[in-house]
């Protein structure tokens with residue numbers, strides 16, 4: 452049984468999710484104590500509990516401690532990962548409804564399914580565009596295209612938008628099994644080709660996405676960047692608004708966003724997304740702070756080494772590196788000065 456300290460470093464949900472993915476892939480039993488001890492409301496929240504159950508379903512794991520608020524979990528896989536058709540709904544963990552991020556559940560099971568024999572089709576229900584997690588736009592425009600370069604083939608389709616706090620979104624994920632994961636080398640990003648974006652609302656007037664798009668295009672153009680932001684107005688289970696931007700460099704992709712809320716003007720939401728993008732652009736790095744921690748897992752499972760330069764070395768990154776090393780799957784070196792991450796699989 453591999454013992455994981457959930458309070459280590461960041462002390463957040465990512466330690467749990469990375470451990471679940473790796474337990475499913477390797478078949479190792481794990482015990483995690485101190486789950487999300489670093490958070491104000493520690494223990495398993497609906498999104499985490501759904502991730503636990505999703506990971507358990509695909510490798511028929513026995514569970515102990517799989518309850519809301521639990522700070523201890525035992526996860527004992529009893530089969531190899533089984534490709535197939537699955538549905539996971541955050542509501543099953545929290546019947547009152549929750550905007551728990553489906554993207555984080557997606558990231559927990561994607562690599563195990565990509566390495567399994569056979570293709571999978573997954574339906575995920577919950578929050579699709581929520582703070583402190585990748586949005587579906589980010590998964591579509593940044594994460595999956597980067598994974599594609601590493602030999603992982605997955606596609607997603609948004610069925611319904613799910614915003615905070617109601618959730619209620621739906622996403623279909625198609626994963627090709629039998630992947631051979633290749634390493635990635637991202638030290639130079641090359642020139643910026645353009646910034647593409649989407650300004651969207653559900654159940655709100657059309658002037659809002661238009662104002663977000665105009666503001667973002669104006670700000671980015673004034674900074675000398677080529678930018679095109681589309682607008683979209685959709686129906687949904689609740690009102691919501693957001694703007695999502697992708698910076699497309701010759702060799703890399705990076706994603707940023709702003710989410711609307713009551714009393715925040717459309718312009719302010721666009722400003723938030725543009726500020727993040729412009730700050731990133733100035734660093735000259737190919738990999739944004741979030742992709743930096745998200746690339747670690749595929750890099751650890753690849754058959755070659757990876758090296759990439761990040762805009763910022765986050766505690767998510769260093770914490771994730773420590774979890775991966777604990778499974779003995781790869782050696783991860785983070786050069787804090789140069790902000791270069793090196794992953795050598797099979798040498799942990």
Ligand SMILES: Nc1ncnc2c1ncn2[C@@H]1O[C@H](COP(=O)(O)OP(=O)(O)OP(=O)(O)O)[C@@H](O)[C@H]1O
Nearest residue numbers: 463464465466487490583584585586589741744767
């Ligand atoms: N704006 C963003 N764009 C892309 N990815 C993001 C963004 N914000 C957060 N992420 C990613 O979401 C993940 C969040 O992990 P974290 O450990 O914070 O867990 P959590 O389960 O959301 O909950 P908690 O932090 O409450 O424990 C990280 O991989 C991080 O890179």
